[in-house]
Amino acid sequence: MTGNTLKTELAACVERFTRANPNSARQLEWAARVMPGGNTRSVLFYEPFPLTMSSGAGCLLTDMDGHRYIDFLAEYTAALYGHSHPVILHALSQGMARGLNLSAHTELEARLATLIVERFDCAEQVRFTNSGTEANLLALAAAVAYTDRRAIIAFSGGYHGGVMSFAGPATAMNVPHRVYLADYNDLHSVERLMHQHRGKIAAILVEPMLGAGGCICAAPGFLQGLREMSRAHGALLIFDEVMTSRLAPGGLQEKLEVKPDLITLGKYVGGGMPCGMLGGRREIMAQFDPRLGRLPHAGTFNNNVMTLSAGIAGLEQVFTREAAIALNTRGDALRQQLNQVLAPVALQFTGQGSVMNFHPTAMHLQRPMELSEYQKRLRDLYFFHLIESGIYLARRGLVALSLPLTDNELLHLLTATRAFVDRYAAVLPCD
Ligand SMILES: Cc1ncc(COP(=O)(O)O)c(C=O)c1O
Incomplete structure (x- = not known):
């Protein structure tokens, strides 16, 4: 990967996203005729266009182009029970x-x-x-x-x-x-x-x-x-x-x-x-x-x-007391494992239990930080890499676990994160 910059890697990733999702792109064009920016909930919008989902079942989502994703966003924590429990x-x-x-x-x-x-x-x-x-x-x-x-x-x-x-x-x-x-x-x-x-x-x-x-x-x-x-x-x-x-x-x-x-x-x-x-x-x-x-x-x-x-x-x-404790214990373990994978490239997840957020920095965060252009690109590269790997999360890096997720799905996120570190090692920061 020598010679490639973070900017060119991100551009290539976005290009692949655009080619893979023509129906989502068309949907936004149609929606934009009747809704400002084709949107009625600001947080869901991102460039070049957001994915449009057509269905969900358990912890899986399917978009308008037929791709399946493991849902690691869970409606920004509201879909704790998954889809159609x-x-x-x-x-x-x-x-x-x-x-x-x-x-x-x-x-x-x-x-x-x-x-x-x-x-x-x-x-x-x-x-x-x-x-x-x-x-x-x-x-x-x-x-x-x-x-x-x-x-x-x-x-x-x-x-x-x-x-x-x-x-x-x-x-x-x-x-x-x-x-x-x-x-x-x-x-x-x-x-x-x-x-x-x-x-x-x-x-x-x-x-x-x-x-x-x-x-x-x-x-x-x-x-x-x-x-x-x-x-x-x-x-x-x-x-x-x-x-x-x-x-x-x-x-x-x-x-x-x-x-x-x-x-x-x-x-x-x-x-x-x-x-x-x-x-x-x-x-x-x-x-x-x-x-x-x-x-x-x-x-x-x-x-x-x-x-x-x-x-x-x-x-x-x-979501009994026991279920709440079990889900959040799994979340804590997952965050620790993700952080072990990300530590060599100075990236991290913060959070507690079943709710966490990716950050393009290894700094100990006491309050929200202003991201540099470089850090925004790092965050976006991770986002598009995970989308390409069949994992759905928030563009800003929010991950929320739902009850239907099994250990297999959690492992998939870990494996995809490891692949991110390996694939983009040359453009990621180091310790
Ligand atoms: C901490 C917090 N307070 C309030 C709200 C607003 O809730 P709602 O979107 O249901 O109006 C949110 C939504 O994300 C939130 O995270």
Whole structure:
């Protein structure tokens, strides 16, 4: 491979991708006539064009050109149960048979809420929403009303939904909450803001592991420090566990032994159906009690039969405590093995349990880093190499394990990563 640069290797890889996927390319052209950029969910888009999937079964996906992939993305963690899990399908068909859209309370709401309360220690009561984004909006509304304060501390590189995204420059998409950004894993930066805005901070909103920010783990003591500081300043602590709640039976808060005042959930907890949830201390949640008339919380589909049915079946029958522990143990082992393969070329995965992210650097990451053009090419080369090897992941390097993956599939990812290191040794960085 001498004489080839990273740029030429990547260009060749993209060229092969383009030739292999004419139907996906055509699909984007068609979609772009009726949707801006042919897209309705920004994260799914990448150049030269994203793959269009036509079906999924278990842990496999098939694209419009007939290629099969092992799904290592699992709908950005939401497809924990894989595609068309029989237990989930059965629950959905039973739900449908009883009738959709009943314009009333159903017994399903309290059943799913009970499962959440039993599982997540800080959730004494629960409300349902249609997305993780909405759950976070509800959490902030609850905190502002409860404390009678207006400002929020969040973290650079944090992601709490499309309208609360704190990576990159300020965006008109963000809701106009008064948000002050601190640095992840830097308690001093939080303390400075607390003092600067003394008596005005309603809540600290934090992911116990940065998800979209690249699976950056909280340093020992960081979340504990936030807990103490929020208490000392009369602010609430909100854990956004939309992505991390799958990392231990009671969420990452259980594993890290820090109890927030409020928790937001989403992704898999609705069994793969659209969902979000807010849970928390009884006296904060009581604000939503319609008998008290303090905070009305509407949403036509908050209690939709499909989400509730699938969510209950998944938590009761499939993602049990034991299943959660087993999946995350396998994830930890896989990440360690991947890192052994990648260490000689100074690349790495970070993360916890069943959720991890590739990084084109060997640096110890405490917060998201700005990638150089060279590093972006490295990340892209790994992505296109894995796609060529029949492995589907996020362009940004996110890998999320689903329950149907067997050891064979995990081995396939390891083998493909080893092949990447061998094939591109000449253009990869070294130790
Ligand atoms: C940590 C976190 N919070 C909130 C959200 C938003 O959830 P949703 O896409 O369901 O609105 C996401 C989605 O990726 C997330 O990762």
